[in-house]
Amino acid sequence: MSGDISQLGRGLRAGLDADQAFRSIVPPIYPGTNFSFESIELRPQYDYSRSGNPTRDLLGEAVATLEGGVKGVITASGLAALTTVFAALVPANGRIVAPHDCYGGTWRLLMHLSGKGSFSVDFVDQTDEDAFRASLDRPCDLLLVETPSNPLLRLVDLRHAADLGHAAGAVVVADNTFCSPVRQRPLEFGCDVVLHSTTKFINGHSDVVGGAVVASDEQRAADLAHWANVLGVTASPLDSWLVLRGLRTIDARVRVHDANAADIVALLSGHAAVSRVHYPGLPDHPGHDIAVRQQHGFGSMISFELTGGRPAAEAFCRGLRIFDIAESLGGVESLVAHPASMTHAAMTPEAQLAAGITPGLLRLSVGIEPSVDLVTDIADGLERAASVG
Numbered sequence: 593m594s595g596d597i598s599q600l601g602r603g604l605r606a607g608l609d610a611d612q613a614f615r616s617i618v619p620p621i622y623p624g625t626n627f628s629f630e631s632i633e634l635r636p637q638y639d640y641s642r643s644g645n646p647t648r649d650l651l652g653e654a655v656a657t658l659e660g661g662v663k664g665v666i667t668a669s670g671l672a673a674l675t676t677v678f679a680a681l682v683p684a685n686g687r688i689v690a691p692h693d694c695y696g697g698t699w700r701l702l703m704h705l706s707g708k709g710s711f712s713v714d715f716v717d718q719t720d721e722d723a724f725r726a727s728l729d730r731p732c733d734l735l736l737v738e739t740p741s742n743p744l745l746r747l748v749d750l751r752h753a754a755d756l757g758h759a760a761g762a763v764v765v766a767d768n769t770f771c772s773p774v775r776q777r778p779l780e781f782g783c784d785v786v787l788h789s790t791t792k793f794i795n796g797h798s799d800v801v802g803g804a805v806v807a808s809d810e811q812r813a814a815d816l817a818h819w820a821n822v823l824g825v826t827a828s829p830l831d832s833w834l835v836l837r838g839l840r841t842i843d844a845r846v847r848v849h850d851a852n853a854a855d856i857v858a859l860l861s862g863h864a865a866v867s868r869v870h871y872p873g874l875p876d877h878p879g880h881d882i883a884v885r886q887q888h889g890f891g892s893m894i895s896f897e898l899t900g901g902r903p904a905a906e907a908f909c910r911g912l913r914i915f916d917i918a919e920s921l922g923g924v925e926s927l928v929a930h931p932a933s934m935t936h937a938a939m940t941p942e943a944q945l946a947a948g949i950t951p952g953l954l955r956l957s958v959g960i961e962p963s964v965d966l967v968t969d970i971a972d973g974l975e976r977a978a979s980v981g
């Protein structure tokens with residue numbers, strides 16, 4: 593049998609076997625800040641590492657291949673990726689439409705920049721069709737979509753959002769951090785730009801903060817690369833090399849993540865201590881059909897509500913042996929977060945309740961430890977929760 597190497601295979605192998613000097617299978621790191629000119633007439637491919645670096649470019653190529661875009665811009669954090677997108681793609685006095693439940697750091701960045709007059713921003717519940725349409729019935733320069741959302745795993749139809757955004761004249765940008773390109777590729781559904789906090793699934797080992805942006809066309813890719821250099825937010829060579837190393841295993845990791853998550857969802861569903869499970873894989877989840885259409889797999893983020901409220905959440909978390917109580921997600925280690933007091937603590941209790949973040953809500957980032965150990969840890973936690981509820 594013969595044929596081309598798959599898109600996934602090419603992305604996971606980007607930069608392997610490219611070393612001309614010693615045939616090292618993995619690419620070397622180029623930590624250097626500057627590169628010499630042969631003569632003043634001959635500009636080298638690389639001159640200064642803020643604007644371009646061979647190690648960082650390999651990661652950009654890998655992420656772009658996985659997302660099906662043209663060129664990846666690698667930044668020092670996910671928020672640096674968003675900063676680059678806003679600077680490159682929103683004109684003076686432009687207008688942004690963003691999800692009302694977007695990542696908290698994204699919300700803060702949009703509020704701070706709009707507060708300085710950089711642009712105006714409207715936050716909208718994109719799962720409310722009437723409100724979503726109303727937000728786009730006047731011109732918009734950039735539509736930001738984040739699906740699934742944090743922490744309630746609400747889904748937005750990417751194709752529909754891209755159509756609505758384009759009709760309003762917007763560049764449509766998807767934050768694909770929660771899925772990773774292995775589970776969802778927004779460019780295939782008409783989005784123009786996709787971005788990541790590579791801190792999460794793409795690196796996957798909770799040891800680098802980073803970001804990536806990929807455009808579907810050359811011009812936007814060039815604009816984004818230009819702005820990342822102008823702003824000075826490009827990632828370091830060492831971080832880029834580490835993320836490239838993490839990315840090599842993403843397909844294998846995600847398969848274990850998702851299988852473990854399915855086992856935990858089976859335990860949570862119907863358990864007496866649990867009043868509600870938010871997981872796109874469940875047929876009664878409001879976004880289930882969208883997930884089937886646009887995702888490969890339902891992911892390893894789960895949130896659930898304990899019948900016993902906050903005391904039950906405290907009892908659940910006290911005594912966990914594998915799940916660490918921590919923010920962030922997408923690493924090989926399993927984590928539990930209490931959104932009301934951790935990731936979403938900046939919201940008032942009223943705003944939290946309006947957003948569905950109840951005192952008994954917990955969010956899991958399911959890791960790749962043995963499923964049997966994770967299920968035992970959760971089952972013990974539910975027993976503790978039931979005893980106070």
Ligand SMILES: *Cc1c(COP(=O)(O)O)cnc(C)c1O
Pocket residue numbers: 669670671672695697698738767769770788789790791792801802803
């Ligand atoms: C973490 C995260 C970000 C921000 O990324 P950093 O790497 O922490 O700057 C943006 N969007 C989503 C969905 C995230 O989860």
